[in-house]
Amino acid sequence: MIDAKADIPLKGRGAIANPGGRHEALSRVGVDDGWDYDDPDVPPLRTTITPEACRQALTFNRSPDLPFDRSINPYRGCEHGCIYCYARPSHANMGLSPGLDFESRLFAKPDIADVLERDLRKPGYRAAPIMLGANTDPYQPIEKQYRLSRQILQVLAACDHPVAIVTKSAMVLRDLDLLAPMARKGLVSVAVSVTTLDRTLSRQMEPRAATPGKRLQTIRQLSEAGVPTMVFAAPMIPFLNDAELEGIVGAGKDAGAVAASYTLIRLPLELKDLFADWLREHLPGKADHVLSLIRQNRAGGLNDPAFGRRMKGSGQLADVLAKRFRLTCRKHALNMKESDGLKLQTGLFRPPARAGDQMDLF
Secondary structure, rough: OOOHHHHHHOOOOOOOOOOOOOOOOOOOOOOOOOOOOOOOOOOOOOOOOEEOOOOOOEEEOOOOOOOEEEEOOOOOOOOOOOOOOOOOHHHHHHHHOOOOOHHEEEEEEHHHHHHHHHHOOOOOOOOOOOOOOOOOOOOOOOOOHOHHHHHHHHHHHHOOOOOOEEOOOOHHHHHHHHHHHHHHOOEEEEEOOOOOOOOOHHHHHHOEEEOOOHHHHHHHHHHHHHOEEEEEEEEEEOOOOOHHHHHHHHHHHOOOEEEEEEEEEOOOHHHHHHHHHHHHOOOOOHHHHHEEEEEHHHOOOOOOOOOOOOOOOOHHHHHHHHHHHHHHHHHOOOOOOOOOOOOOOOOOOOOOOOOOOOOOOO
């Protein structure tokens, strides 16, 4: 971890501190020693990337709150630095901070495509849509260098395996040469996360992610290429961006989205303190009210992990948000069974061929 000076806000980063994770025996606190140290020659916090061996490409779940039962994540940590990211606490499992470490000390799995091929060949494997990007963004900036998400798509395209992608990056457009042919077979959909239409708020919350306008343009270009696309208004944060729900869904529809979804913010484990500190630094006049409203719709806490409430919350505001979402979707003819375009085909899958395998005669 970096030192306690990380408690000073860092340009281009989401978290304002780097506290120890829940598994650490010791914790550190930044203390003002009165020197007001501000050295212009101190270099900015750099991103480091560590290769990590991949033992298993697919992660399976049985959550009734998720529309998929398997996912794949080529990276740990995410340089986008979204302060609300529910994946931040996972960095504590590696002895790192869910704060600045999560967005600056990243891990890549260079062999993940090869391991995926092996997993898809296993006897008894049955195809179902894989979620690419369930934990961290598969098109975060380091994808430009490592191209692991593209390698994964190449494997899936070669064996006609369905995949659903969620991202807030315009880099997904780089792979239209793979996505468009897959879409024609009903094998792919893309959800683009749009948290706010306010560029200033987006830059504060998601410092290294694409601007809201760029994300809407991504929806437009995917849709024009024939890729079924969802606008994902997530997370909705009371008294911060929840008033934008209708605007986000409408803008997504105008850009060509054929479906929409949303979630209510949840703050598990270390994330609750990281988000509270961020609020008090950037929006001190709103901080207490935002946290109070979250508690009112998270069973009195800042997180409610119960199935059925984990994604959408409970309480008066959560109920109103759900009703607003339904009415907005109805207004824009979104999420209708005959037009959602997001159901993926599983019957075309065939296990990846091994080098040297005999070719089919028919």
